[in-house]
Amino acid sequence: MKILMVCLGNICRSPLAEGIMKAKVPESYIVDSAGTISMHEGEHPDKRAIKTAANHGIDISKQKSRPITKADFDTFDKIYCMDIDVYEDVISKASNEEQRLKISLFLEAAGNHKNAEVPDPYWGDLKDFEEVFQLLDTGCNIIKNQLISATTQRKN
Numbered sequence: 309m310k311i312l313m314v315c316l317g318n319i320c321r322s323p324l325a326e327g328i329m330k331a332k333v334p335e336s337y338i339v340d341s342a343g344t345i346s347m348h349e350g351e352h353p354d355k356r357a358i359k360t361a362a363n364h365g366i367d368i369s370k371q372k373s374r375p376i377t378k379a380d381f382d383t384f385d386k387i388y389c390m391d392i393d394v395y396e397d398v399i400s401k402a403s404n405e406e407q408r409l410k411i412s413l414f415l416e417a418a419g420n421h422k423n424a425e426v427p428d429p430y431w432g433d434l435k436d437f438e439e440v441f442q443l444l445d446t447g448c449n450i451i452k453n454q455l456i457s458a459t460t461q462r463k464n
């Protein structure tokens with residue numbers, strides 16, 4: 309199973325989602341993240357994202373921002389978008405229906421009916437990053453269980 313988390317800059321939300329999901333899934337799973345813009349390409353995650361993850365025992369400091377590529381739509385099985393703008397942008401970059409079927413809004417996939425979007429904490433403070441962490445952590449637990457039960461069912 310190959311999972312791609314996508315946000316705008318790939319320095320706040322999707323690096324956290326990548327780190328959190330990696331900590332939950334079996335080692336055979338591939339988890340990566342990307343942004344829809346290349347403005348922060350090559351940069352490590354935002355210091356506040358690194359600190360928030362570290363507070364929960366997760367090291368995301370070595371990740372580097374990269375923009376989503378055409379190849380990602382073939383490489384990954386699931387592409388989770390952090391908000392609606394990102395979702396629409398990612399959908400518009402897909403080449404065919406098979407690729408579009410891989411794409412979903414992260415919180416919608418996680419069955420969160422209260423929020424559709426993971427709020428962008430970039431202009432906020434550490435408290436906003438912690439709130440994002442909690443949303444992502446809860447969502448990743450639900451999505452991980454879905455993915456694992458789907459793969460187990462296929463094997464049986």
Ligand code: 4NP
Nearest residue numbers: 315316317318319320321430
């Ligand atoms: P992210 O947050 O999409 O969660 O990585 C942002 C990062 C950078 C910017 C906006 C949001 N920016 O405008 O540079």
